[in-house]
C-alpha cells in the first residue's frame with residue numbers, strides 16, 4: 001500500500017542529491033528525500049570539508065618546521081589531536097541539522113532510514129511505502145570491501161576523521177588519495193607511518209615524475225612506503241595490531257596501533273535492491289545514459305559517486321551531473337548531457353599535487369606532436385621563499401594547435417593554480433594566451449607564464 005506519493009523521490013543528501021531535490025522543489029514539484037545516515041552526505045560530513053581541516057593542520061606544522069629559524073622562530077610546533085578534532089567538529093556538527101532544515105524550508109519531506117526499491121516507481125523506507133513519478137539515486141560510494149583476515153580491525157576514513165587521539169604507529173592500506181592525505185597529517189603529528197600499496201608507486205593516476213618528487217618529500221618527513229605489496233591480514237596483538245604483508249614472495253609484518261583503509265571506494269548501491277526497481281547496475285555503479293537516466297528504468301535518474309560514468313568520483317563531478325539531472329528529470333525529451341570539461345583533481349598533501357587533463361602517456365598516445373614541459377621548480381624564487389624544496393610542473397601542449405592538453409603541478413598553491421589551467425582548457429585558451437596574460441606579481445599564478 002502506498003503511504004505517500006511525490007513527483008520526485010531523492011535517495012541520499014550529498015552534493016548530487018541536494019542540488020536535485022532543492023531545484024526541483026523550487027520549480028513547484030513535490031519532493032521527498034531519504035537519508036540513511038546524518039543529513040549532508042560524505043563531502044560535508046566525512047570527506048572533503050573535514051579532511052581539509054586536518055590537512056590544513058599538517059600544512060601549518062610543516063610550514064612552521066621548515067621555516068623555523070629563517071622566516072620565524074617556533075618552539076615545538078605540533079598538532080594537538082584533541083583540539084584539532086574539536087575544531088573540525090565545529091564544521092561538521094551543525095551540518096546534519098542545518099542540512100535537513102534547508103530541505104524542509106523548501107517544503108521537501110524528509111525521511112530517515114535505508115531506502116530500498118519495492119517496485120519500478122516505489123521505495124520502502126522505515127516501514128513506509130513511497131511512490132515517485134521520478135526517482136533520483138545519489139547514494140555515493142563506500143570503502144571497498146577488504147577480502148582479508150581481520151578486515152573488521154581496519155579503520156575507515158569516516159572513523160579516522162572522528163579519532164580523539166592518534167597512536168604512535170599507523171599503517172595505511174593503499175597509496176591513493178586518502179592514504180597520502182591522511183599520512184601527511186599523521187607524519188606531521190609525529191607518528192610512524194607506513195603506506196602499503198600493490199602498485200609500483202602511489203597515486204598511479206598522477207604524473208610519475210611529480211609523484212616521484214612527492215614520495216621523496218614524504219620519505220623526508222618519515223613516511224615509509226612498502227610498494228608492490230598487499231596487506232593479507234590484520235591480527236590483534238597484546239600491544240595493538242599486526243599487519244601481514246605479501247610483497248610477492250617477500251612476506252613481512254608491521255606492528256601498528258591503527259590500520260587505515262585507503263584501498264579505494266565502490267558505489268554504495270548494495271542496500272537499494274536495484275533489481276526490484278528494474279535498475280541495471282554493474283561493479284562500476286548504476287548504468288545510466290548520457291542524460292543520467294537509468295538505461296533500464298526511464299523513471300529513474302542517478303548521479304554522483306554511485307553511477308558508472310567513467311568520471312573520477314569527486315564533488316565537482318557530482319555537482320555537474322546533478323545540474324544535468326535537474327534539466328532532464330521532467331523533460332519530455334531529455335537530451336542534455338554533462339559538460340565535464342577537464343576535471344581538475346588535487347591530492348591535499350604538503351605540498352599539494354594537482355592535475356587536469358591528459359597524462360603524459362595519454363597525450364603522447366593521442367597526439368602526434370606533444371611538447372612535454374617538465375621542470376623541478378624547487379630552485380625557483382617563489383618556492384624558495386616558502387622554504388619548501390619540493391615543487392615541479394609538467395605541462396603538455398599540442399604543438400599543432402598550441403592548446404594545453406594536460407597540466408600537472410606540485411608545490412605551493414598547486415591546488416589553486418591548477419584552476420587556471422582548467423579554465424584555459426575548458427575555453428580552449430592556448431599556451432600563448434596564458435603566456436601573454438598579466439598575472440599579479442609575486443604570486444604563484446604568475447609562475448604559469450614560465451610553464452607554458
Ligand SMILES: Cc1cc2nc3c(=O)[nH]c(=O)nc-3n(C[C@H](O)[C@H](O)[C@H](O)COP(=O)(O)OP(=O)(O)OC[C@H]3O[C@@H](n4cnc5c(N)ncnc54)[C@H](O)[C@@H]3O)c2cc1C
Pocket residue numbers: 011012013014015016017034035036037038040041042043044046047048049051113114115116138139140141157178268271272303304305306313314315316318
Ligand atoms: C575522506 C574523503 C575525502 C574526500 N575528499 C574530496 C576532495 O577533497 N575533493 C573532492 O572533490 N572529493 C572528495 N571526496 C569525494 C567526495 O566526497 C564525493 O565525490 C562526493 O561526496 C560524492 O557526492 P554524492 O552526492 O555522489 O554522494 P555522497 O556525498 O556520498 O552522499 C550519498 C548519501 O547517500 C546516503 N545513502 C547511501 N545509501 C542510502 C540508502 N540506501 N538510503 C538512503 N540514503 C543512502 C549516504 O548516507 C550519503 O549521505 C572525498 C571522499 C572521502 C571519503
Ligand SMILES: NC(=O)c1ccc[n+]([C@@H]2O[C@H](COP(=O)([O-])OP(=O)(O)OC[C@H]3O[C@@H](n4cnc5c(N)ncnc54)[C@H](O)[C@@H]3O)[C@@H](O)[C@H]2O)c1
Pocket residue numbers: 173174175176177178179181196197198199202203204229230231261262263264265312313314345346347348
Ligand atoms: N582530494 C580528493 O579529491 C579525494 C580525497 C580522498 C578521497 N577521494 C575520493 O575517494 C576515492 C577513494 O580514495 P582512496 O584513497 O581509498 O582510493 P584510490 O583509488 O585513490 O587509491 C586506492 C589505492 O589502494 C591500492 N590498493 C587497493 N587494494 C589494496 C590492497 N589490498 N593492498 C594494497 N594496496 C591496495 C590501489 O592500488 C590504489 O593505489 C578516490 O578515488 C576519490 O574518488 C578524493
